[in-house]
Amino acid sequence: MNDSSAFYVCVRIADEAEQMKVLRNGIEIRFNSKGKKKAEAMLHFPIGGRMDPGERRDRKTMHLMYLLQMQDMELSGFKSGINGFQNIKSGKNGIIAAVNWDSAYVMVL
DSSP states (O other): OBOSSOBOOOOEEOOHHHHHHHHHHOEEEEEOSSOOSSOSEEEEEEEOOOOOTTOOOOHHHHHHHHHHHOOEEEEESSSTTTOEEEETTSOGGGOOOOOEEOTTOOEEO
16 A cells, blocks of 8 residues: 555554464565566564574463564665664654454464
8 A cells, every 4th residue: 555655554463373484584565666577675674583493372371572673674775874783663764563463363464
């Protein structure tokens, strides 16, 4: 979705196994403004969430731990000065990302 000043993307993931894949590897959102098959720019996030695989925690505690750790994103293919790693909430260069879970434990990115 977009408006006159911004472009918005929302991804919802209900499947817990798919959520774990995103927590381990992040998700890539690729942008292509020219209608070509090859993406021009990419946003990869969340980056930084790690837990000991042997630790068992309740779902709410696990989500809170990941939220505290997952604070970074990687940008590539954007104009000069924007690419690289940055905090997802910094708003630097007008790019903000977020991850959370709703009351039904659906991951929202």
